[in-house]
Amino acid sequence: MSREPAFRPRVPRLIVVGSGIAGLYASLLAVDSGASVVLLTKGELNESNTWYAQGGISAVLDRPAPGDTIAAHVQDTLQAGAGHCDAAAVQVLCTEARHDIAGLQRFGAHFDIAGDGGPALGLEAAHSAPRILHAGGDATGARIAAALIRSVLARQADGKITLLSGAQATALRLSSGRVDGVEYLRDGRQHTLMGDALLLATGGAGQVFAQTTNPAVATADGLALAVRAGAAVADLEFFQFHPTCLAQEGRVQEGGVQEGWAEEAGATRDTNNGLNGEPLLISEAVRGEGAVLVDAGGRRFMTAYHRDAELAPRDVVSRSIALHLAKLGDPNGHVYLDARVIEQAKGPGFLARRFPTLTRRILDAGFDWTRDLVPVAPAAHYWMGGVVTDLLGRTTVPGLYAAGEVACTGVQGANRLASNSLLEGLVFGRRAVESFLFGGSDWGAPGGAPPRTPHDPPNLASSADEGLAPSELFPSNTAAEPGVSAGSTAASSDGGKEVFSREALRRLMTAKAGVLRSGKLLTEAAETLDRWTAVVHPDAVPAGNADPVGHEDRNLLLAARLLVAAALDRTESLGAHYRSDEPEEAYALRPKASLVRD
Ligand SMILES: Cc1cc2nc3c(=O)[nH]c(=O)nc-3n(C[C@H](O)[C@H](O)[C@H](O)COP(=O)(O)OP(=O)(O)OC[C@H]3O[C@@H](n4cnc5c(N)ncnc54)[C@H](O)[C@@H]3O)c2cc1C
Structure with missing residues (x-):
């Protein structure tokens, strides 16, 4: 194990893990305030969820759209969160948004301009006013990340920051209960880096599921590291799914079986995952133009699930697709988007003019959507839950921040409002740096706003009601078959006591803990996860393990266990967490999340 003397001496030393919007922005602020910063990232600097963000970033600026106010942004966020948001945190997010948009601009990020010379403000579902800033049309995340990366590289050239790409954090170091460093893998070797505090900015965990919009780096590493260090986590049952992500048949996610236990168990690498090359969201604007969803038999099915068919709210479309696939006995399968009808109705060339980027990317994936059906499936998109922090980004472990x-x-409550997540990374990344530099660096210590009350960590040992009530899935549904639940038809991926592999885990999670959940499905998932846990031991990091994929696999398994435990604990539907076995009367009384994802 080697040590890299990466910090400048006698100044506050901050380790930042992750080069998405939160990690890049926080690093820049810390460096410019005089801190010594080492930024570690697992792949290249641009490998992040941030890079893929399309829609934009929400903010009520100094000169908002007519009628828009911070109070309205707060209200929209609370409503999307289905009554589960932390009101104080939402107030901070919406009030301080304008400062951090200005901060982004100082680091070279520029937003699209309207005809009057001011920022072009987009309107998105469940926002009551146009307040979405975007860059390069639908390239917002890439433009923002590129600007921040340029600024970081400039500071690296000036010797002000140390960048370690290809550096995978594998464990947090603790001394007397305080995080004082990190262990990481780089170039096949293990290293240790010491600092005064560490900011986790490792993003999400879409790779827990077979279908995801997230890139390959989103393997729940930060959550797993924090849990192993004793940090509280919360809201893990709330995972947002996007209904129409390109399903790329025959393309395989790298990684999967870890040497050692898999060999021991006689496993072979599973190459039949079938989804997830470059993630590609197909915006609902395409359905807005008239595209319809059909199943493998060519049948249009959304009309049977909701009166608005393909234009139903996104969470309803996701659930309808999942239910339909479950009914067909193929819960990990996909349906098809038929955009040919648009071209037929609006004339040749319309799709390429209206959706140039999508047309190009769909062509790159091997489909000509003027002639072909495009395979799509609901995909894990955004994790509302995570490592509990207070308003200053402090976790429950001293020395450890998260943003x-x-x-x-x-x-984000139980369901994220569109375009609020980039903003969250900015506002709370900045607050974490302020806390680190200017005081109140420990959970609950003076120097900042009062911390949030951490939720209890989910009970890993809990189990849920076995029964599957024959409830209707959709309260507004007029034609879906009553009495059918996903649980009754979801294929068991575990009948033969399948051994652990990343692909098996991801298929299990999509089939039993994805868009449609029930006590029965979740209990089955928990049993399989427990069995794998007894072999893989994801609660601990084996000393000297230099296998990067193995670390990720352990993290995914740990995250999946925590997610399933939380989903079992919450027996009612709320926001993005949908329990098909909740009695219909109870469901009807619950606050519903609005409809929104980007
Ligand atoms: C397709 C898509 C579209 C989206 N559109 C929008 C949108 O329009 N508006 C919006 O607000 N949100 C959008 N989101 C969500 C938003 O992009 C993310 O929530 C946000 O970018 C997360 O930023 P982050 O900095 O927390 O993490 P990320 O951007 O995911 O960055 C995490 C970083 O941590 C690194 N990392 C992970 N593990 C380790 C490790 N062990 N060691 C070292 N480094 C590690 C990764 O390599 C990466 O650099 C979208 C997401 C996707 C996937």
Whole structure:
């Protein structure tokens, strides 16, 4: 194990893990305030969820759209969160948004301009006013990340920051209960880096599921590291799914079986996952133009699930697709988007003019959507839950901060409002740096706003009601078959006591803990996860393990266990967490999340 003397002496030393919006922005602020910063990231600097963000970033600026107010942004966020948000955190997010948009601009990020010379403000579902800033049309995340990366590289050239790409954090170091460093893998060797504090900005965990919009780096590492260090986590049952992500048949996610236990168990690498090359969201604007969803038999099915068919709210479309696939006995399968009808109705060339980027990317994936059906499936998109932090980004472990998607500040509640997540990474990343530099660096210590109350960690040992009530899935549904639940038809991926592999885990999670959940499905998932846990031991990091994929696999398994335990504990539907076995009367009384994802 080697040590890298990466910090400048006698100044506050901050380790930042992750180069998405939260990690990049926080690093820049810390460096410019005189701190010595080492930024570690697992792949290249641009490998992040941030890079893929399309829609934009929400903010009520100094000169908002007519009628828009911070109070309205707060209200929209609370409503999307289905009554589960932390109101104080939402107030901070919406009030301080304008400062951090200005901060982004100082680091070279520029937003699209309207005809009057002011920022072009987009309107998105469940926002009551146009307040979405975007860059390069639908390239917002890439433009923002590129600007921040340029600024970071400039500071590296000036010797002000140390960048370690290809550096995978594998464990947090603790001394007397305080985080004082990190262990990481780089170039096949293990290293240790010591600092005064560490900011986790490792993003999300879409790779827990077979279908995801997230890139390959989103393997729940930060959550797992924090849990092993004793940090509280919360809201893990709330995972947002996007209904129409390109399903790329025959393309395989790298990674999976870890040497050692898999060999021992006689496993072979599973190459039949079938989804997830470059993630590609197909925006609902395409359905807005008239595209319809059909199943493998060519049947249009959404009309049977909701009166608005393909234009139903996104969470309803996701659930309808999942239910339909479950009914067909193929819960890990996909349906098809038929955009040919648009071209037929609006004339040749319309799709390429209206959706140039999508047309190109779909062509790159091997489909000409003027002639072909495009395979799509609901995909894990955004994790509302995470490592509990207070309003200053402090976790429950001294010396450990978290910001961005890995954190649970409470702003996203049970369902995220579109375009609020990039903003969360900015606002709370900055607050974490302020706390580190200017005081109140420990959970609950003076120097900042009062911390949020951490939720109890989910009970890993809990189990749920076995029964599957024959409830209707959709309260507004007029034609879906009553009495059918996903649980009754979901294929068991574990009948033969399948051994652990990443692909098996991901298929299990999509089939039993994905868009549609029930006590029965979740209990089955928990049993399989427990069995794998007894072999893989994801609660601990084996000393000297230099296998990067193995670390990720352990993290995914740990995250999946925690997610399933939380989903079992919450027996009612709320926001993005949908329990098909909740009695219909109870469901009807619950606050519903609005409809929104980007
Ligand atoms: C397709 C898509 C579209 C989206 N559109 C929008 C949108 O329009 N508006 C919006 O607000 N949100 C959007 N989101 C969500 C938003 O992009 C993310 O929530 C946000 O970018 C998360 O930022 P982050 O900094 O927390 O993490 P990320 O951007 O995911 O960055 C995490 C970083 O941590 C690194 N990392 C992970 N593990 C380790 C490790 N063990 N060691 C070292 N480094 C590690 C990763 O390599 C990466 O660099 C979208 C997401 C996707 C996937």
